[in-house]
Amino acid sequence: MFSAVVFLVSIVGLVNSRPSIELNRFAVENESEEVRLAAIKRLLEVFGMEDPPASPGRGHKQPPQYMLDLYNTVADVDGVTKDPTLLEGNTVRSFFDKLHSQQVEFMFNLSTVARNEKVLTAELHLFKLRPQASLTFSRHHFCQVSVYQLLDNTKLNVSQGKRLVSSRLIPIHSNGWEVFTVTQAVRTWMTDEHSNLGLLVTVRTLAGIQLDIRTVRFASGQNHHHSKQPMLVLFTDDGRRVTTPEGVLKGSDDSPASPKLPLPSLTLPGPGHRSARSLDYEEDPDRKPCQRLPLYVDFEEIGWSGWIVSPRGYNAYHCKGSCPFPLGQNMRPTNHATVQSIINALKLTKGIEMPCCVPDKLFSINLLYFDDDENVVLKQYDDMVAGSCGCH
Numbered sequence: 001m002f003s004a005v006v007f008l009v010s011i012v013g014l015v016n017s018r019p020s021i022e023l024n025r026f027a028v029e030n031e032s033e034e035v036r037l038a039a040i041k042r043l044l045e046v047f048g049m050e051d052p053p054a055s056p057g058r059g060h061k062q063p064p065q066y067m068l069d070l071y072n073t074v075a076d077v078d079g080v081t082k083d084p085t086l087l088e089g090n091t092v093r094s095f096f097d098k099l100h101s102q103q104v105e106f107m108f109n110l111s112t113v114a115r116n117e118k119v120l121t122a123e124l125h126l127f128k129l130r131p132q133a134s135l136t137f138s139r140h141h142f143c144q145v146s147v148y149q150l151l152d153n154t155k156l157n158v159s160q161g162k163r164l165v166s167s168r169l170i171p172i173h174s175n176g177w178e179v180f181t182v183t184q185a186v187r188t189w190m191t192d193e194h195s196n197l198g199l200l201v202t203v204r205t206l207a208g209i210q211l212d213i214r215t216v217r218f219a220s221g222q223n224h225h226h227s228k229q230p231m232l233v234l235f236t237d238d239g240r241r242v243t244t245p246e247g248v249l250k251g252s253d254d255s256p257a258s259p260k261l262p263l264p265s266l267t268l269p270g271p272g273h274r275s276a277r278s279l280d281y282e283e284d285p286d287r288k289p290c291q292r293l294p295l296y297v298d299f300e301e302i303g304w305s306g307w308i309v310s311p312r313g314y315n316a317y318h319c320k321g322s323c324p325f326p327l328g329q330n331m332r333p334t335n336h337a338t339v340q341s342i343i344n345a346l347k348l349t350k351g352i353e354m355p356c357c358v359p360d361k362l363f364s365i366n367l368l369y370f371d372d373d374e375n376v377v378l379k380q381y382d383d384m385v386a387g388s389c390g391c392h
């Protein structure tokens, strides 16, 4: 996928290197602007989006601490995945309650979840507050907290209008986050969004007597600090995950026909920049052996810093250099590349180039960002960072 981006960026370079005769100067500028927009659109597609989120979120909203912690657990400072087995799917979405009810009733708008996303796990995160001293029941140590999915009883012919989805004993005097699994409820909401009437939480004594919600209290979005807001967390997978063994490049990704220009900087150059071609073949005549070099993708320069929380950019690296005979093991050659380098050296057949210096190991990166509805999303993207280069 990245090669497509690179291809577009290369085109930007080529367009800009055209002789800009005064007469068609504006046409060329318009054209290159079009290519620039097309390139950015293509880059968005790499990140699984049609349009940049229209979220002004970054300025005035604080991402949930849970999502920041999760991001720091799965990703290093550059956004590169530390351990690919930590996350089950490739997407984690957080939602704040829309109801802000005084009752322990919650509503989450899941309209930003993509159709192709499979819900693996859904969790209701509630912040339990310490009971008010005057209301403390000395006799009780635990309470039974139950989460119900609210049902439309006019439609479904259900007497009670709610279905139990999760229930647990919780120490009455505890305080802090409590997590309830509500996967089944969210799956039914995903198949029919109109069935989403929210969740209801009840608290009972062990004897089954319903407790006043002032006894065992959960922070609400309305009366408590935003860092304690009730939250729904969805772990999903959008099916984009590559299923080949971790980090190993698929054969189709480095078809020998593809042009192996070195990657120009991804800062989408304006008019006057050097073309990719001149960088490669004219300014660097005695090419160094195949090696991995930095290529920083700066989200601020691309204009995405408004909706991306982390990272600010990442080092994608690029592979550059020649693959002459004899190819040492440090060049990580395939047998095919070794034979090709020999044929090239012996000039046995005309027109056979040296093998190409390409990524042979790729890593995924993580993005923490605000979506259209100002929800914070953590998403993992495969094959974004060249881990090593080799002659292929």
Ligand SMILES: *[C@@H]1O[C@H](CO)[C@@H](O)[C@H](O)[C@H]1NC(C)=O
Pocket: 026, 027, 030
């Ligand atoms: C370039 O684009 C602008 C705005 O889209 C337009 O007004 C102008 O006429 C275009 N120029 C040429 C030469 O096509």
Ligand SMILES: *[C@@H]1O[C@H](CO)[C@@H](O)[C@H](O)[C@H]1NC(C)=O
Pocket: 109, 110, 111, 373
């Ligand atoms: C959910 O959010 C979307 C987009 O913000 C909005 O169009 C839709 O009306 C919302 N649905 C409900 C039930 O509030």
Ligand SMILES: *[C@@H]1O[C@H](CO)[C@@H](O)[C@H](O)[C@H]1NC(C)=O
Pocket: 157
């Ligand atoms: C609900 O189901 C009962 C039997 O299970 C039936 O007698 C009753 O008519 C149903 N009510 C509605 C509103 O469908």
